[in-house]
Amino acid sequence: MSVAVELRHISKRFPGVIANKDVSMSVETGTVHALVGENGAGKSTVMKILYGMQRPDSGEILVNGTTVHFKNPNDAIEASIGMVHQHFMLADNFTVLENVILGSEPQHGITIDFAAARTKVVEMAAQYGLEIDPDVLVEELGVGQRQRVEILKVLYRGARILIFDEPTAVLVPQEVDDLFNALKGLRAQGMAIIFISHKLDEVLRVADDVTVVRAGSTVAEVKSKDVTARQLAELMVGSELPQPSTHGDTRRPEITLALKDVSISTKSGSRDLISHVTFNLHAGEVVGIAGVEGNGQAELVEAIMGLRDYTGEIEFSGANINDLSVAHRRDLGIGLIPEDRQRQAMMMESPLWENRILGHQRGKPVMNGFVLDMKTIMTDTKSIMEEFDVRAPGPQTLAAALSGGNQQKFIVGREMSKAPSLLVASHPTRGVDVGAQGAIWEELRRAREKGMAIVLISADLEELIGMSDRLLVMLRGVITAELDPAKTTPDQLGSAMTGAA
């Protein structure tokens, strides 16, 4: 088999960060080659370089044995490389056919030859097992079908080397199966497929070869049949990375948060979203809520914060807070790191100092009587940025200009600045780079030692096990188990979460 694409010692640095130090991989025709690594390991940068969106500082790209230098994506398309973007690039009000042919329309005189285009697209769809009605509007399609349109777009332009950037992130399991069948079809047609992912079970299902990158460098290139998911995970994470862990028992006798029979019913009256949740949380204790996403964790957070009506009782530091508003609860000393930082925690188009005010707009240090205390806000924002290592030019920087990790560190810093006695942390390290992850863990650890009670919700099982003093497993809105993290492995926790154990 011949080598379709070869990357040799690719390096790329951005101001202040090295995205790629030394990435090499070689993809054979007729194979699916997975590129795996943690978020921030440099997967996307490598692919942007291969697709001509960025240029490498050093290193070599070979396509079918010849060295190439791409200036822009059009050059890559010329070299028969196609990219299926993670975020779909489709016009909703156009038909499938219009979306596919846009930019390279077949001409018939001065008009578009729609008949020829339709024939070609239908033929292609049948050939690769991507059946779709070419005349339906894209807005009427589901996510899986939209992805088909994206794949057809790439194939229509004659791509033989296909890059899939985290294609399964937006799909439900059934659609993932369909996609993998399509990938197998493409492989059988002699295409070279590069599959970027960090979901290792999927990688092992579909890939022939796996290249692992860590901190911008290739650390291994293996055959998928020779490795297990655990081995891949070890390669991906490496030993140099920070580990989530806490030391000793810092639990204090006083109870910070107590939930008694907290339930949230649905409007339709079917199964409760959360049902009779009862637990106590001591000062200086971290309780981890484990569960597959959508099993009531988000609703639990909303109940504690007062964002949603519930039945049952919630006590904070011994006093019932059922009737208190969100603002009151925050004033009492409850902090929140929401699960979706861009939608729930920040105003992306506003400067950091305005974001610093969010949630603290009712008193010192932000307010001075009825007016904003600009001087204090500025110095305060600066000190949060220093203390929590938020890398940005200054308080006037727009939130949108920060990387995900820096945004998250800023949010953690903002919540910590008031030294709340209870912190509800929802996925505090999701989608942040390794350095920020370590820093956030360190902050939580320190706060715990000072007596803060923390409700930790996470999809990262190692984080849950490492950071929690106690684990509660939620399944379909009910707490089904309480586990001791010291005696629990991720596997055990995982099966408890799905109700298998």
Next chain:
Amino acid sequence: MKIKALKFLRYATILVFVLAVIRQITGASDLTSVGTASAALLLSVPIVLAGLGGLFSERSGVVNIGLEGMMVMGAWAGGMIGYKHGPWLGLLAAIIFGAVGALVHAIATITFGVDHVVSGVAINIIAMGLVRYLSTILYKSGAWKGPSQSPDVDSIGTNSLPVLSGGDYFGWKSPDLLNSLAEKHWFFISDLASILRGITGDLSYVTVLAIAMVPLSLFVLWKTAFGLRLRSAGEAPIAAESLGVNVYAMKYAGVLISGGLAGLGGGFLAIVAANHYQENQIAGRGYIGLAALLFGNYRPGGILMGAGLFGFADALQLRDSASVHALILLIVVVLAVLIIRDIRKGKIVKAALTFAFAGLSLWYFMAVKELPGQLVTMTPYIATLLIMSLASQRLRMPAADGIPYRRGGLR
């Protein structure tokens, strides 16, 4: 496509029939007269052109409130160049001046990312001041009646459909079948004939040209690669850019075509509808063109209907206030159709609301024998407003319309 055309013909025939019935009941003969139909067409043309102008701009993703100002510039250039160099060059100048106004809008919104509405309003204000300023500089006594009005422009020839609507062809005097039918005063047949005679007879060449722009726009925007790319710039510019479409170029093209069409509309007002440029000649027709664009749901055929509706109401109020009174009955009929449609779709609240409107209109029709003059002048606006608000459909504007676009500015 063919089915659509047949459907349209059927609806048009039904509409004429309803008009004939109302004429019979009320005796308002001007409802279906040759004169009304021909005036309605003449009054529709500038609105069609403005609406099509809006179509090109907004389909490429740029909101164009500046249509009004571009029409003003077109009308001024049409009058000024027209009286010196003849009407055809005047029209050309109108197109160019409209496009110049559009160029300013394009540079501001596309290159510099200025808010589209702010830039459009600025253009409207600047255009009005600019043409007054230029007129004052150019003003000479003699042929000029004053600095607010240009000297007269020669008229552009007219013609008719041979055999059906009369006219002269190389010395041959064509028969005028439609007109003779219209004069028979047969119920419905004569009504249909006189409306057809009105919109096919004594047409200015420019009217034909302007109406031809409707199918031409449809063709360009939906059948050519250029049109597909232009629309993609208004629907999903980032996706379009990723496929090698030059989004900036498409937006510039859309806005410039928009200005050209609006300028032509202004020139038409100065040269064909009147025979000179006059201040305040446009009188909000750019905005009404935008309304027709919305009414037509960003499609050429819909724009033509919206403009036709306005033109018809405008023609009636100009010709005969008694017919305006009869028009109320027509509105009642249209509302009745909407009520039936709403009930079928299960929208009871909306149907009830429409019913209340219809009842009120019917009562007013019965109670008042002649409309007060002020109300008559307002007719086209009221009719447009009523039909637009009550016929509201699923409005689908281009997804990225009005959103400043930056190359490489990923979401």
